[in-house]
Amino acid sequence: MxxxxxxxxxxxxxxxxxxxxxxxxxxxxxxxxxxxxxxxxxxxxxxxxxxxxxxxxxxxxxxxxxxxxxxxxxxxxxxxxxxxxxxxxxxxxxxxxxxxxxxxxxxxxxxxxxxxxxxxxxxxxxxxxxxxxxxxxxxxxxxxxxxxxxxxxxxxxxxxxxxxxxxxxxxxxxxxxxxxxxxxxxxxxxxxxxxxxxxxxxxxxxxxxxxxxxxxxxxxxxxxxxxxxxxxxxxxxxxxxxxxxxxxxxxxRTMHLRVREACTNAQFIAEQLSQHPAVLAVLYPGLASDPGHSVAKQQMHGGFGGMLSIRMRAGEQAAIHVAAHTKLWKRATSLGGVESLIEHRASVEGPSSPCPADLLRLSAGIEDKDELLADLLQAFPS
The missing domain is CATH 3.40.640.10 (Type I PLP-dependent aspartate aminotransferase-like (Major domain))
Known part of the structure; x- marks a missing residue:
């Protein structure tokens, strides 16, 4: 072909x-x-x-x-x-x-x-x-x-x-x-x-x-x-x-609509959580503070993707707690679906993983962005 x-x-x-x-x-x-x-x-x-x-x-x-x-x-x-x-x-x-x-x-x-x-x-x-x-x-x-x-x-x-x-x-x-x-x-x-x-x-x-x-x-x-x-x-x-x-x-046939919405949701959540005291770091190339942002701006057009990770300041157990207490974010492996997913990635990858133990991987879906953010925040340890 x-x-x-x-x-x-x-x-x-x-x-x-x-x-x-x-x-x-x-x-x-x-x-x-x-x-x-x-x-x-x-x-x-x-x-x-x-x-x-x-x-x-x-x-x-x-x-x-x-x-x-x-x-x-x-x-x-x-x-x-x-x-x-x-x-x-x-x-x-x-x-x-x-x-x-x-x-x-x-x-x-x-x-x-x-x-x-x-x-x-x-x-x-x-x-x-x-x-x-x-x-x-x-x-x-x-x-x-x-x-x-x-x-x-x-x-x-x-x-x-x-x-x-x-x-x-x-x-x-x-x-x-x-x-x-x-x-x-x-x-x-x-x-x-x-x-x-x-x-x-x-x-x-x-x-x-x-x-x-x-x-x-x-x-x-x-x-x-x-x-x-x-x-x-x-x-x-x-x-x-x-x-x-x-x-x-x-x-x-609907990918352009889904990807656009996922990018919007991921950008919003990344910006909001980057200011939260319980979050050590937000890993997302759409943030101006991200080490890869300048290169991403050159080769990514229309958004920076629907994937982001957050590192919890209180460590591994805090990350596991968040994943266990979300309601909209589903605890599941994979990414890119219409539904939002969350997982404690180091547990999945095992001891040889370069992934920090305090990290949560998030796949932003196409739900309402404010409701997705609120669900994450209510899951944070008090």
Whole structure:
């Protein structure tokens, strides 16, 4: 699939799903294709291009086309989960390849890199990706094949300068991949800043309703590296069900509305709590005092995301108390849904986590912002 740019805004492209519909019935919603295999032509070819649903399915096409439009990429691929999408990138590398990744990143991928990717011969260095000079010091020209970024970085919401790091990586002959799950394509477009690949856990903001597990990759071009990643999906079969792809497309059609509201709520709560005496620190790139604010202003447009973390001045037990006593904020893992979520993140990530014990991770949903703030405040220890 080669991307052809739409003349419309992201909001219109999302609401219309780029005009996707069921061509046979003319239904305004695309059909769900549940077939696992496809009939060959008389010459033994596949006239529709569909071969087997382990590798591809017509139900993926509208979602992939929409993602390509939003990210301004060459091709998009859906996966069965965000982890499946992310790990496919690393599986596209060769044994002995050197990789730079952030110290602060999604804990499941961090653990996978340290415990599994190394078994396959990859050499992994976790560094401070907020510091471009650290990338310059650790990159190995000719040996470093991939620089993996996550910005904002979960759960401290650190900001990496995509354009500056991409310049360093390209000079050393390395590809750049960006986990942009929390920024979404509406706030940041990493490919336009020099990245080669952008990854999304589509479970989160893309779908937005906490009812689908999926992931996605979008490539800037049809490089040899991308071809290897495409083969990983085709041969490994880490693909979503047709029903999940259809549900994902439905969720994406309101993403611009959901993300806008989540950003508004997160900004409001961050500003209010940053002045509260019970709060040691608010971690949110939308605050002028945040260390990553200036870079975030350059590469994020339309908001600073719906994710923030707070550190309780009284420590770990105070944080656990707050999570236990909220009513609107649900105690649950994940993020990016219409409902607001809260969790004591260090308990989830375990002893190897870089997450402070006094930290609460918050995913702002689309509820009334004043009611969300009041619910947090009433949960604070007296």
């Amino acid at each position: 080669t991307h052809k740019s739409s003349p419309y805004s992201a909001a219109t492209a999302l609401a219309q799903a780029l005009g996707a519909h069921d061509h046979e019935s003319q239904g305004v919603v695309p059909a769900i294709h549940i077939a696992t295999t496809y009939i060959r032509g008389a010459d033994n070819s596949y006239p529709t291009g569909n071969v087997y649903s382990r590798a591809d399915n017509p139900s993926y096409k509208p979602v992939e086309a929409l993602l390509c439009e939003l990210e301004q990429g060459h091709e998009a691929l859906l996966f069965s989960s965000g982890m499946a999408a992310a790990t496919a990138v690393f599986q596209g590398l060769q044994p002995g390849d050197h990789v730079l990744a952030p110290q602060v990143m999604y804990w499941a991928l961090r653990n996978w890199l340290l415990n599994y990717a190394t078994r396959w011969g990859l050499v992994i260095d976790l560094i401070d990706m907020t510091d471009v000079s650290a990338v310059e010091r650790h990159i190995r020209p000719g040996e470093t094949k991939l620089v993996w970024l996550e910005t904002p970085g979960n759960p401290l919401w650190t900001i990496s300068d995509i354009a500056a790091i991409a310049q360093v990586a390209k000079a050393a002959g390395a590809w750049v991949a960006v986990d942009s799950t929390c920024a979404t394509p509406l706030l940041t477009q990493p490919l336009k800043l020099g990245a080669d690949i952008v990854m999304h856990s589509a479970t989160k903001y893309l779908n937005g309703h906490s009812d689908v597990i999926a992931g996605a990759l979008v490539s800037a071009d049809d490089s040899e590296f991308w071809q290897r990643i495409r083969a990983v999906r085709s041969q490994g079969g880490a693909v979503p069900s047709p029903h999940d792809a259809s549900t994902l497309l439905r969720g994406m």
